[in-house]
Amino acid sequence: MVSTQAFPTKPFSLELAEELLTNYGSPLYIYQHEHLQETIAHITQSIPYPFTKFHFASVTNGNLELLRRILISGWGLHANTPGDIYLGLTAGFPPQQIVYSGSNLNRAEMEQVLKWGTATLNLDSVSQLDLCCQVYQDVKQQLPRLRLGLRLNLPELTAENRIGVRPEEFPAALKITKAAGLKLSGLHFYRGTGTSATKAFTQVIEQLLAIGKLLPDWEYLDFGGGFGYPYHADGVAFDWQDFGRELTKHLNALGRKIELIIEPGRAAIAGCGTLLATVVSVKWQSGKQILGVDTTVANLSVPSVHGGYREIATWADTNGELYLTDVCGNTTYSRDYLGRNCQLPALQIGDVVAILDVGAYGYAMSSHFLHRPRPPEVLLEGDRHRLIRQREDYSILLNNQLFAQEG
Numbered sequence: 001m002v003s004t005q006a007f008p009t010k011p012f013s014l015e016l017a018e019e020l021l022t023n024y025g026s027p028l029y030i031y032q033h034e035h036l037q038e039t040i041a042h043i044t045q046s047i048p049y050p051f052t053k054f055h056f057a058s059v060t061n062g063n064l065e066l067l068r069r070i071l072i073s074g075w076g077l078h079a080n081t082p083g084d085i086y087l088g089l090t091a092g093f094p095p096q097q098i099v100y101s102g103s104n105l106n107r108a109e110m111e112q113v114l115k116w117g118t119a120t121l122n123l124d125s126v127s128q129l130d131l132c133c134q135v136y137q138d139v140k141q142q143l144p145r146l147r148l149g150l151r152l153n154l155p156e157l158t159a160e161n162r163i164g165v166r167p168e169e170f171p172a173a174l175k176i177t178k179a180a181g182l183k184l185s186g187l188h189f190y191r192g193t194g195t196s197a198t199k200a201f202t203q204v205i206e207q208l209l210a211i212g213k214l215l216p217d218w219e220y221l222d223f224g225g226g227f228g229y230p231y232h233a234d235g236v237a238f239d240w241q242d243f244g245r246e247l248t249k250h251l252n253a254l255g256r257k258i259e260l261i262i263e264p265g266r267a268a269i270a271g272c273g274t275l276l277a278t279v280v281s282v283k284w285q286s287g288k289q290i291l292g293v294d295t296t297v298a299n300l301s302v303p304s305v306h307g308g309y310r311e312i313a314t315w316a317d318t319n320g321e322l323y324l325t326d327v328c329g330n331t332t333y334s335r336d337y338l339g340r341n342c343q344l345p346a347l348q349i350g351d352v353v354a355i356l357d358v359g360a361y362g363y364a365m366s367s368h369f370l371h372r373p374r375p376p377e378v379l380l381e382g383d384r385h386r387l388i389r390q391r392e393d394y395s396i397l398l399n400n401q402l403f404a405q406e407g
C-alpha cells in the first residue's frame with residue numbers, strides 16, 4: 001500500500017544522528033538545548049501581566065541538567081511529589097522558587113516538604129491542609145515564610161477529577177489556617193492534561209477570579225499546567241499569545257495585585273526531545289511493513305500504553321513512497337508498539353528512526369518493565385553534544401534485590 005502523505009520534519013541531520021549513535025549507542029534520548037530555550041522564551045513572552053512567575057512541572061522530565069538549564073532561564077519549579085522537590089533542590093532551585101501542588105502526603109512526607117523550606121504549597125483536600133497546619137506547628141521555628149493555597153475542584157471547570165477542594169469547603173479550610181496562625185492566600189487551578197483548545201482555558205478566567213475573591217487573604221492564582229502540545233505534525237497548537245492576552249486583561253481589571261503562577265509541563269519540554277532507535281528487523285505481512293526497532297514501550301511508555309501519539313521520522317530516501325507500517329519494540333509484550341499504522345518509507349536493517357516530541361513523559365515514565373535497561377540521555381547544543389544520563393546496564397535489574405546466592 002503506497003501513500004505520498006507529508007512526512008514529519010527530521011530533528012537534525014542524518015550525519016549528526018549517526019555521530020550520536022556511534023558515540024552513545026542505540027537507543028538514545030536526545031534533547032536540543034536551543035529548542036528548549038526557544039520554547040521557554042516563547043511561553044514567557046506570551047504573558048505580559050507583570051506579576052507572572054513560571055514554574056516548570058518536573059513531573060514531565062526530571063533530568064538534572066535540563067532542570068538546571070530551566071532554572072538559569074529564570075523559571076521556578078513546580079512539584080507534584082516530594083521526589084520532584086528533591087530533584088529540584090539538587091538541580092539548584094532555591095526552595096522559595098518551588099511550588100508544591102500534590103496530593104495525599106503522609107505526615108512524614110509533609111514534614112519533609114516543609115523542612116526543605118518549600119515556600120508555596122497548594123493542598124488538594126481540607127484534611128491535607130489540616131495535616132500541613134499540624135506539622136507546621138512542630139517545625140515552624142525552622143521555616144521561612146510559608147504560603148498556602150487550595151487546589152480547586154469544580155466539575156464544570158476542572159472536569160470530573162479527584163483532585164482539589166470545592167468552594168463550599170473554603171470556610172472549613174479558612175478556619176484551620178487561621179487557627180494555625182497562617183493565611184490561605186492561593187487558588188490553584190489545573191484544567192486537565194494536554195488540552196490544546198485555548199478557549200477551554202480562557203473561558204474560565206472570569207469564574208476563577210470570582211472564586212479567588214472568596215479567599216479574604218487572596219494573593220496568588222496558580223493557573224496550573226495541562227497546556228496542550230501538538231504531537232501531530234498538522235495538529236492544533238495551544239495559543240499562548242491569546243491565553244496571555246486574555247489572562248492579562250482580566251487580571252489587570254481586578255484592581256488589585258494578584259501574583260500569577262503558570263506551571264507548563266509538556267508544553268515547555270515535549271518538543272525538544274527525540275528518541276533515536278535503530279531498525280533491527282524488517283518483515284512484510286499482508287502488505288504492511290513490520291519494523292522491529294531496538295527500543296521498547298518501557299523506554300517510552302506514552303504512545304501505546306496510554307493511547308498517545310508520537311510522529312516517527314526517518315532519513316531514508318523516500319522517493320515519495322510511504323507504506324503502512326507498524327514500529328514494534330524489542331519485547332513480545334502485546335502493546336510493544338512505538339507507532340502503529342504509520343506511513344514510513346521501506347526501511348532496511350540498520351536504518352535510524354527518530355521518535356519525535358518525547359521530551360515530556362518520555363524518560364520520566366520509562367520503567368524496567370520487560371527488564372530492558374533504560375537508554376542514556378544526551379544534550380545537544382548546536383552540533384556539540386554531551387551525556388547527561390548514563391545508559392543503564394543489566395546490573396540495574398539487581399538494584400535493591402536481596403537474594404541468597406548458592407555456595
Ligand SMILES: Cc1ncc(COP(=O)(O)O)c(C=O)c1O
Nearest residue numbers: 057193194225226227263265266
Ligand atoms: C498541578 C500540575 N501542574 C502541571 C502539570 C503538568 O502538566 P502538563 O504536562 O499537562 O502541562 C501537572 C501534571 O500532572 C500537574 O498535576
